[in-house]
Amino acid sequence: NAGVTQTPKFQVLKTGQSMTLQCAQDMNHEYMSWYRQDPGMGLRLIHYSVGAGITDQGEVPNGYNVSRSTTEDFPLRLLSAAPSQTSVYFCASSYSIRGASTDTQYFGPGTRLTVL
Amino acid sequence: DAKTTQPPSMDCAEGRAANLPCNHSTISGNEYVYWYRQIHSQGPQYIIHGLKNNETNEMASLIITEDRKSSTLILPHATLRDTAVYYCIVRFRTGTASKLTFGTGTRLQVTL
Numbered sequence: 001n002a003g004v005t006q007t008p009k010f011q012v013l014k015t016g017q018s019m020t021l022q023c024a025q026d027m028n029h030e031y032m033s034w035y036r037q038d039p040g041m042g043l044r045l046i047h048y049s050v051g052a053g054i055t056d057q058g059e060v061p062n063g064y065n066v067s068r069s070t071t072e073d074f075p076l077r078l079l080s081a082a083p084s085q086t087s088v089y090f091c092a093s094s095y096s097i098r099g100a101s102t103d104t105q106y107f108g109p110g111t112r113l114t115v116l
Numbered sequence: 117d118a119k120t121t122q123p124p125s126m127d128c129a130e131g132r133a134a135n136l137p138c139n140h141s142t143i144s145g146n147e148y149v150y151w152y153r154q155i156h157s158q159g160p161q162y163i164i165h166g167l168k169n170n171e172t173n174e175m176a177s178l179i180i181t182e183d184r185k186s187s188t189l190i191l192p193h194a195t196l197r198d199t200a201v202y203y204c205i206v207r208f209r210t211g212t213a214s215k216l217t218f219g220t221g222t223r224l225q226v227t228l
Contacts, residue, residue, distance in 0.1 A: 004159075035218075042203065042218030043160070090159050092216075105216060107159030 001026050004108035006091050012114045013081040021076040021111050023091030031094045032074040033058070033105070034066065036087040043090060049074055081115045088112050120204045125223040128198075134191040136222050138204030141185045147207060149180060151189045152216070153200040160203065160218070163189065194226045 007022045025032065033048035035058075045058030049068040063085060065077040074093075078085060089112075092105040121139040128134040140149065150165040164171055164178045166187075171178045177190040191198055203221040 035216075040220070042220055043216065044218075045216075092159070104162040105160075107161070110157070110159055 003027065004091055004093055004106050006089075006108035006111050008111060009109065010112050012116065013078075014116050015082060017081050018077070018079050019081065021078075021089055021091075021113070023074045023076065023108060024072050025074075025091075025093040025106070026072065027093060027106065028071060029093035029095055029106070030071065031105075032068065033092050034064070034074070034076045035090045035092065036060065036085075037090060037110075038087050046076065046089075078113075083115045086113060086115045120206055120219055122202075122204055122219065122222045124220065125225070127225050127227060128191075128194045130195055130226055130228055131193055134194040134198065134224055134226070136189040136191075136202050136204075136224065137186065138188070139186045140204070140206045143184050143206050149178065149184075149187050150205040150207065150216070151176070151178065152203045152205065152218070153198075154203070154221070155197075155200040160216075163202075194224075196226050196228070198224065199226045200224060 004025045030051045034046040035043040036046055037043045044060050046060055046064050047055055047058055047066040049055045052068050052071050055066050055068055068074050088110050090110050091108040094105045148165050148167050151163040152160045153163055154160045164173055164176050166178045166180055180187045201221040201223050203218050205216055
């Protein structure tokens with residue numbers, strides 16, 4: 001199994017540009033989530049999904065959109081990038097029980113995004 | 117989810133046991149204690165979790181006090197590859213909006 005994969009690894013955007021961060025997992029996990037990590041801070045939840053077709057907001061959802069058309073993929077879209085979105089983005093997945101993440105979340109390697 | 121308190125940094129000599137403490141004095145009866153770590157520039161990695169009893173796996177041991185207000189993660193024989201930030205997280209095992217709330221963790225430096 002490849003686990004959780006994320007592309008691209010690095011990205012530089014100009015303010016106002018849009019892009020999609022890709023996340024895929026091959027473990028048939030129902031629960032997937034996106035976090036951002038800023039220097040010196042812990043991870044903050046952006047959006048999460050408890051299954052195909054179901055998404056919900058986390059702590060810091062503004063400026064980001066998600067969709068979940070398949071179990072495997074959970075892309076994160078930035079519609080109009082802002083410098084405040086410069087961060088490292090991590091995707092994670094896990095089994096879910098009654099719509100909630102279970103014990104072990106598997107994280108991808110991260111995407112390092114810079115918005116100029 | 118209950119708040120946790122960890123020391124910002126610790127040092128450990130290679131080959132020795134690393135004992136990482138965590139305070140969670142407001143933990144409720146059905147909240148679990150989880151430990152994750154993040155090696156520089158990588159995604160977080162699950163280590164271990166527990167509710168009341170002490171737990172051990174191939175990576176580490178988790179000791180939870182009887183009143184559950186604190187816990188200790190033990191890496192029995194630390195190596196240089198264990199240098200990382202270690203996060204103690206307290207959360208319900210299930211919930212309608214389960215998520216991992218990462219604090220700032222403990223930066224463990226393993227030295228020769």
